[in-house]
Amino acid sequence: MQRDLDQLMADRDLDAIVVSGKTAGNPPLIYLLNGAHLTQALVVKKRGATPHLIASPIEREVAAATGYPVILNTRYGYRDLLGKHGGDVLAASVAYQRAIFDDLGVTGRVGFYGYRDQGSAYAFLTALNAALPAIDIVGESDANLIEAARATKDAAEVARIRDVGRRTAEVVRQTVSFLQAHTVDADETLRHATENRALTIGDVHAHIHRLITLQGLEDAEGFIFAAGRDAGVPHNQGTLDMPLRLGETIIFDIYPRESGGGYFFDMTRTFCLGYAPEAVMDLYQDVMGCVAHLKAALQAGVETRTYQQMTCAFFEERGHPTIGSDPATLEGYIHSLGHGVGLDIHEAPSFFDHVGNTARLTPGHVFTLEPGLYYPDRGMGCRIEDTLWLDEDGNVSNLTGYPYDLVVPM
């Protein structure tokens, strides 16, 4: 949580942090801006102090909405610095950052965060480190301070995610109603409502996109509505010209966020229209069994990778290959169990089962569990995913208000 920033800085022995870049597509910066819609910004926070926001004069009023003390970037005279350095952008950028640090009295270990071009970040921070002997530039390569703060959500964040979840479930509900409103031909394909042809995956995609928008959400990362063989390949988003037909597995994985770059939600349901073949029923039973098995075991303090191991063990006992025993398998259980959800669709905590993942379930975590089984060559796949919240008292709430039924009556 934001209120943990000073403690997280102390843990890392950081005297100050810089979070900067363009705002769009930059969750670390968005997180610190408290909802202000700046185009770009530079936030400097010394340990124990309120952050300073350095912004362009043309955005001075938007900047004020952050609640931070605002410094106009003209104070540091970037244009003059460029002139002084003969147009050398790197040298001028270093001099500009030095002027900011001098002005704000920043010294010691300084962590840098926020998205920017990686080569440019490397060039800039290398040059800055060389130019400022009083500053020690710290680059965190994993589980960094901002990610750690973001991993646990405060009440306001949970309320927003819960509300996105409510609207997301409504989209799923309306999508199912849309499907049910169609008639079925003798060959078991669904018929388009107004045109003389089959209803296609593409038609459903267009409808889902519209439903998402009408809920005040955006599908910034797309969504998956994939059937048959495509459902057997986890990130296949669906083949647009494929007709919908009864009895095929449909994976509907939907992860929209608040319009304008806010909080995400993430859920998946597997459907069969009309009826489910026996092989699919078996798959579904195994996945639902795993869901129940996992939920019963969720507990604050447990390493997240434990749940990935439990999932592999559960599926292997039932005869499915998993990446637990064969990392390269393309059948069976072939991905990670879940992920944190927030301003990024995938954020901390990770559930990867590797020795570098030391994350433990912690009060404030909002995360998905999404066990699935995939058999593309048998034309089927099944995944069930909920977004869950571990609250301050250690209780798990399911933020996903939608049933698990496999068969959609037609």
Place this chain on the structure above:
Amino acid sequence: MQRDLDQLMADRDLDAIVVSGKTAGNPPLIYLLNGAHLTQALVVKKRGATPHLIASPIEREVAAATGYPVILNTRYGYRDLLGKHGGDVLAASVAYQRAIFDDLGVTGRVGFYGYRDQGSAYAFLTALNAALPAIDIVGESDANLIEAARATKDAAEVARIRDVGRRTAEVVRQTVSFLQAHTVDADETLRHATENRALTIGDVHAHIHRLITLQGLEDAEGFIFAAGRDAGVPHNQGTLDMPLRLGETIIFDIYPRESGGGYFFDMTRTFCLGYAPEAVMDLYQDVMGCVAHLKAALQAGVETRTYQQMTCAFFEERGHPTIGSDPATLEGYIHSLGHGVGLDIHEAPSFFDHVGNTARLTPGHVFTLEPGLYYPDRGMGCRIEDTLWLDEDGNVSNLTGYPYDLVVPM
């Protein structure tokens, strides 16, 4: 353009490039993926060779849509490397990148591109540079290779931007019709169509958002529809509870992109509902005069900063303060003249007037010109912005099919 990549690599003496990261919010990577919707990817291109795409097995089918040879990332065994390095993510990442370079025979000068957390980029590339003596990591701090390629658009890109422009102009047209459909009270405020209250900026924002969506576009960076004093502060997006009233300047700056993270368009019009006060008319005449002055002077080969200088000179002759003579002024002409438009709303070429900007207008550039004048304390501002294309023959086309009229008859 993409076809220039090898030449741009030769100009920079680069033997290979790496473009990587999460795809969302990462235009350098989106640019290289040819429309494939991967969650994350790593592209390695040796000079003169087709790029290789390294992707996750669960995205193998999406990856194939790029048309590049696809290598599944499991081949490089990240998990095993993590185990070998005792869970040290940085060491494992370096070993993983080394395995890729060894496999593909990459040596020499290698440029890294694509957005990621800056501290993490710094840590990773510093460690990589130290660990691989046969590789020289190159970080470009300005006008980098991918930006240079993206700055000039090929025919397919121009067609997409032109089409976004057509749909954007349609949104502006429908917004004006929406305003005109309202009645005006005796106090010159517009009346809400169905509720017993004034029509507000917030009502118009909600309507514009819906119109953008209905055009298959997304307002990923928002838009500006700001009136009166707010119009005098360039990036003020508008005060939501402010009633619309006759005679106030309204700045409508709209910059949506194709849904799902595609190409942007950017245009601005200034409106007065019903009538325009004389002071606003004068402002508008000066801005329109500047637009004409600039368009007559556009020519391939000219340094872009020349046009910023021309704009400052034009406005100063007419008695307006500008950042040309006073970089910190908050009145008059206070921003840069324009910017390239593509997968980013602001990309190369830049029109900043500083010695570091050596950009010249080049065939293939798609860019905005947006002169404006701002007087917040007098409650007014005016900006006119078109998106233009300099074609292969050196002719300038205006991609913005919308009139400039100031007064909207009510």
